[in-house]
Amino acid sequence: MTTDTPGVRSFEDAIQRCQSLGMRLSRQRRSILELLWRSGEHLSAREIYHRLNEQGQVIGHTSVYQNLDALTAQGVIECIERANGRLYGSVSETHSHVNCLDTQQILDVWVELPPEVITQVEQATGTKVTGYRVEFFGYRQPSGPSGGT
Numbered sequence: 001m002t003t004d005t006p007g008v009r010s011f012e013d014a015i016q017r018c019q020s021l022g023m024r025l026s027r028q029r030r031s032i033l034e035l036l037w038r039s040g041e042h043l044s045a046r047e048i049y050h051r052l053n054e055q056g057q058v059i060g061h062t063s064v065y066q067n068l069d070a071l072t073a074q075g076v077i078e079c080i081e082r083a084n085g086r087l088y089g090s091v092s093e094t095h096s097h098v099n100c101l102d103t104q105q106i107l108d109v110w111v112e113l114p115p116e117v118i119t120q121v122e123q124a125t126g127t128k129v130t131g132y133r134v135e136f137f138g139y140r141q142p143s144g145p146s147g148g149t
C-alpha cells in the first residue's frame with residue numbers, strides 16, 4: 001500500500017476511491033461498503049454475509065469473500081488479523097483501536113501521540129517513525145458514550 005494516498009475516512013471516500021481505481025461498483029460491493037459504514041463495527045466475512053442476507057440482499061458466500069479481498073487489496077477497507085480470523089472495518093485510514101475486553105468490540109479511535117513519545121521510540125530503536133497504530137484494551141464504562149448498537 002502506498003503511503004501518499006490518504007486512507008478512506010467516509011462512505012463517500014470509499015465510493016470515490018473505488019471509482020478512481022476503476023473498480024466496478026457492483027450492487028454487492030456497494031452493499032458491503034454500506035453495511036460496514038452503517039454498522040461502524042469490525043465484522044468477519046461470515047457476519048457480513050449473514051447480515052446482508054438478513055437484510056434480504058441476495059449475495060453468495062464466495063461473492064462476499066471476493067469483494068472483501070478486492071476492497072482490502074485496494075485499501076478501500078480495513079482488514080485486521082485476529083487470532084480467530086480476519087475482521088473487516090470501514091475506515092482504511094491509519095487509526096487506533098480500543099479493544100473492549102467485556103463486549104469483544106473493537107472501537108476506532110484517532111489518537112495523536114506527543115512528539116516526546118515518538119522521539120523516545122525512535123531513540124530506543126534507532127528508527128525514523130513514520131506512522132503508528134495504538135492498541136488499547138479496556139472495559140466499557142456505564143457513563144461513557146454508548147457508541148453504536
Ligand SMILES: [Zn+2]
Nearest residue numbers: 078089091108
Ligand atoms: Zn478499525
